[in-house]
Each structure stands twice: as structure tokens, then as C-alpha cells.
Amino acid sequence: MDLLDTLTAKGLNRELPTREEALAVLATTDDELLDVVAAAGRVRRQWFGRRVKLNYLVNLKSGLCPEDCNYCSQRLGSKAEILKYTWLKPEEAAQAAVAGVAGGAKRVCLVASGRGPTDRDIERVASTIGAIKEQEPGVEICACLGLLSDNQAERLAAVGVDAYNHNLNTSEGTYGDITTTHTYADRVDTVQKAHGAGLSACSGLIAGMGESDEDLVDVVYALRELGSDSVPVNFLIPFEGTPLAKEWNLTPQRCLRILAMVRFVCPDVEVRIAGGREVHLRSLQPLGLHIANSIFLGDYLTSEGQAGQADLDMIKDAGFEVEGQGEMTLPRHRADVSAAVGGGCGGASACGSHETAAETAATGCGGHAGGGCGPCGDAHAAPAEQGDTVEPVAEQPAADAEPGELRSDLVKVRRRGAGTELAPNA
């Protein structure tokens, strides 16, 4: 049996591939790429059918973070010209969230830059959730607020949070190369706190930061070990003004191999194409849907995605369907486990109000992986004034960026939606 037959059989039976098999996926050739996608697609369809879950990011607080995550536009010392603002009012955040739900999102991801929330911040998030659920009582809520202190996860669960996002981002061995103000162990601790409080754990990675194949496999195995219900796969958006601004290391083919490796290692988990989808997968985005079962709708935290309608059109054109609020996300066996832990996600029927299960968030967020998260982006610059001109999103940027080059033309800083007077992209 060749590699792909073996991986497909293991994925259909929820068996863990060997490290060598996971590495071999990353080493496949372009001639083998469609076979890799087809094999991962069989596993995806087994556990998630043709459903695509849509998640919508709301950046509650943007930029000015005291942490120094190299990939993040919101980091300490970032010169990236992103939006910078402090906590949105609950009604402002609710306006953006409701637009996302109207656009088809099943989950809203509430993200705030910073090392971690104060107890006052938890109260702010509680008020925001109240404002959202007044209008959309069935929506899943994921919070992405950074490192959690004792009892904060329980408090979030009590106010209606279904899932908590906190990405590991990269391997334990290289974590110190991308951040010095907190540790890999700090991140693991927060994911465990969230899980222990009954929140669905959402934790993922960022590819394209100069890591090795071994690093990618290490972090994905660690995420499986942690029991993440959802794994956002971010592709680094190299913001000008950050230390990784010249790290253009990814190709669309490489992104598909990474997604396939994640799917084989985490076959029955929500795999989300997160930040960097448009910039790095470009015209191959629809092939990514054959592997991943989840994406973000519209914009990211500090960068703009393609138009929300373009996301919906892509899903339809590729023969997939948007997952509804009444549908289970995770397979029943995972939803049952999550519910036993305390209400995590997976099941829609569940999620929504803590009467059901919840899932994860991510947002790509690396949350605080990305600064708030990964896909997230970063911050800086004052909020846009009403009447500012909004340029059309570059739909498919040219793919000729070379490592070592600045390509700010490929990165579109978010200038609409939360924190501005302009309508959200949803």
C-alpha cells in the first residue's frame, strides 16, 4: 500500500500517522499534488461531508500589544500601519458580529490584542456577548484574548463563550525564536485551562515563518495531543513593519501539502484555512476546501480578505455548502467527548448557548498567536474616518514574491469594519 492509501485508511479510522508519513506528505512532488488533495479529501468528506463552516472575526481591541511576537502586526514596536483602537463598545462589536452572521457565519470570534485579559476585560467581553446574543441567540462565540489566569476560563464559560482560541503557532523547539515575552509552555497552559473549563479548544499554527518540515509536524502532533477541536492553519502574512516582513516562503502547492498533513494527523477535527488564504493559496483556494472544512468569512483582524460574497461564491462553485447553525460541526464521537468535558463544541445542536457544544475559535487567530491572532494581523494607524476611500481588495495578487523581498503590495491592511465607520466585509 503506498503512502496515500495508508494515510487515507488511517484517516478514515482515526489512526495517528507516523511522523515519517506526515513528513512524507510535505515532501511530495507537484506531480503528486492532486493525488494528495484527493486522499485528504476522502478523509475530509468522511467526517465533514461537503460542509464548510464560516467563522467571522471581530477585533475588539487592535494593536499596541506589549508582547513581541515576530509575526504579529500588533506587536510591541510594530511599524505596520494597521488600525489601532481600544475596546469597542458592545453595540459596535455586535454590529460587526451580526453582519458576519447575516453573511453566513456560524461562529463569531471575539479577539483582543494584549498579553491576556484583566477581570475587567472579561466583563467587557461578557457585555459584548450579551449584545450579540440579543440579536443572534444561536451564534457560537469563540473568545481569543491571550493568556488566561486562573478562573478566567470558567468565567468566560459562564457568560456564554463556547470556545477559546489560543494558537501554539510553531514547534516548542523554535518558539523562542518568534517570541521572547512568553513561552510555549504559557500557551499550552492557556489551552489546557480553556479545555478544563469546558470550553472547546481552538488552537493552531502559523506556517511560513522559516520553520522546517519537522517543526510543522511537531506542532501539529502537539495540537492533536492537546485535544484541539479546531485547528486554524495560518499562512504568514508578512506585514511590512514587522520582523518577518520579508518571509515570503510559501507557494500555493506548499500550502496544500501543509493542509493535507494537518488533515491526516487530525482527521476528525475542524481544520480551518485561516489568515493568509488569499495571499498564499491564491487561485488554488478552492482546492483547499477539499481538505479543510472551515474558513474565515471576509476580513481578518488587521488585514483584508477577499469580499465575503467571493467566499460564498467560491464555496458554491467548488460544490460545497455553507454549514448552518442547526448542523453539527464535529462528528458525533467528538461532540460527545467535548460535551462530557464540559460543553465544548462540535455539535451544533449544541453550540450556541451552552446548551450545546461549542467549538473553537481561532481565528485564525492565533490569537495571540496572531495577535490577537494569527490571521489576525496587527495594528497601528488611527481608525479610518467616515468618508475615507476604500480601495477594492486585490482579488488574486501576483504570486511572484521571493524570500527576502518586501511585498507590501500583496498585503492589504484592513480599513473597514470593526473600529471604523465603514461597513464590515461579510
Ligand code: SF4
Ligand atoms: S500575537 Fe497576540 S500577544 Fe503576540 S504580539 Fe500579537 S496581539 Fe500581542
